[in-house]
Amino acid sequence: MRATSIPDGVLIGRATVPGFDHPRVVTVRDGQVVDITSAGMATVRDIAESGRAAEHVRTAAGTSLGPVDAIYAGSHGLPRLLAPIDLQAIKASGVTFxxxxxxxxxxxxxxxxxxxxxxxxxxxxxxxxxxxxxxxxxxxxxxxxxxxxxxxxxxxxxxxxxxGPDAEIFTKGQPMSAVGHGAEVGLHPVSSWNNPEPEVALLVTSKGDIIGATLGNDVNLRDVEGRSALLLGKAKDNNASASLGPFVRLFDGDFTLETIKQAEIALRVEGEDGFVLEGQSNMAQISRTPESLVAATIGQHHQYPDGLVLYLGTMFAPVKDRDGAGKGFTHKVGDVVSISTPSLGTLSNRVNLSTVCPPWTYGASHLMRDLARANLL
Structure with a gap:
C-alpha cells in the first residue's frame, strides 16, 4: 500500500469537487484521483447495477482531480472524499462474532x-x-x-x-446518510458508554450479487442498546453515525470475496488525552458466512432496487479501561478512529457529538435534481 493507505485494485468512490453542485464519481489511477462521472453513469448505484462495474471503472474516460495522497490527507482546496456509495440502502448485521x-x-x-x-x-x-x-x-x-x-x-x-437460526439484520442508516474518510463521526449526546465497530462492508447489487467491499465504522451506543434492544434505532442511526471508505474496491482478478473472508481488520483509537486503543478483528472467525448474511438481507422476502451496502459485524468489543479500573472503554470527543486492512486501505474519522457534526442535508432528491440540471441522468 502507499503511505496514504490507499490499496491497489479497481477502486470507486465519491468526492465533492470545487465547481460542481453534486458529488462526482471517482477512481484512482497512477496515483491520481480521476473523475469518471458521465451521463447514465453519474452515480455509484448506476455503475454497480451495470453488470460490468469493474470493467467500467477501469476503462471509463476521466479527468484528473489531483494526487490521491493529497486528497486522502484532506489538503485544502482539493476535492474531499465522501462515502463511496450513494443511493444504496445502508444495512448491517450484528452479533456475527x-x-x-x-x-x-x-x-x-x-x-x-x-x-x-x-x-x-x-x-x-x-x-x-x-x-x-x-x-x-x-x-x-x-x-x-x-x-x-x-x-x-x-x-x-x-x-x-x-x-440461533436467524441472523440479526438491521437498517444502519438511510441512503446518502453515511460519511466518508476524514469526516467526523457522531455520538448521540445522551450516551456515556459507546465504542467504534470496525467492520468490512459489502457492496451488493439489486440482484443480490456481491461485487466489492469497503471498510466501515458502525458507531455504537452500548448504554442505549443495553437498556433495551427496542432502542436499536436510537443506538445505531444518528447523524454521522455510519462511516464508509475510503473507496469501494471492486472484485477483480485476485481480489475476491475469499480475500475478504481472510482479512485482518486493525483498529486504532487515539485520544486527545493520550489514550491509545488497538485491536484486531479476524474475518475468518465470523460465525455466519458473508453469503448467508447477504441472503438474509436480500431475496424473495426483501428487494432493494438500488442495491445495498451491508456491514458484516465485528468481533472487536473494546474493554480496555480508560478512566479507571473496571470502567472499560468509552469514546471521548476528539478521538481519532482508524480502521485498516491491506486490501481495502485505511478509513479514519474524528469523533464528535452527532449534534455538532455537520447535519445531513443532501439526500437522494437533491442528487437527482442536480444530476438532471447537469444533463447526467
Missing part, C-alpha cells in the same frame, strides 16, 4: 450501566465459557447450548441471533 456476542449479553445484563460490566463479564464467562466459535448458528449443537443456557437463566436475545 462470538466475542461481540458475549459483549452484547453483558450490555443487556448491565442494563446500560458500564460500571457493572467488568463484574458481569467474569460471571457470564464462568457460566457459559468463551468458546462458542465452533457452533454453527441454528445447528442441533447450537440448539442444545441454547437449551442449557435457558436452564441456567442467562438466555438473551443476543444469544438468540448469535447462535
Amino acid at each position: 462470538v466475542v461481540s456476542l458475549l459483549e452484547r449479553v453483558i450490555e443487556e445484563q448491565a442494563r446500560g450501566d458500564k460500571s457493572r460490566a467488568d463484574a458481569l463479564r467474569g460471571e457470564i464467562l464462568d457460566l457459559i465459557g468463551t468458546d462458542l466459535s465452533q457452533l454453527v448458528p441454528g445447528s442441533d449443537a447450537a440448539m442444545k447450548v441454547k437449551a442449557r443456557l435457558i436452564e441456567k437463566g442467562v438466555w438473551s436475545q443476543y444469544l438468540e441471533v448469535g447462535i
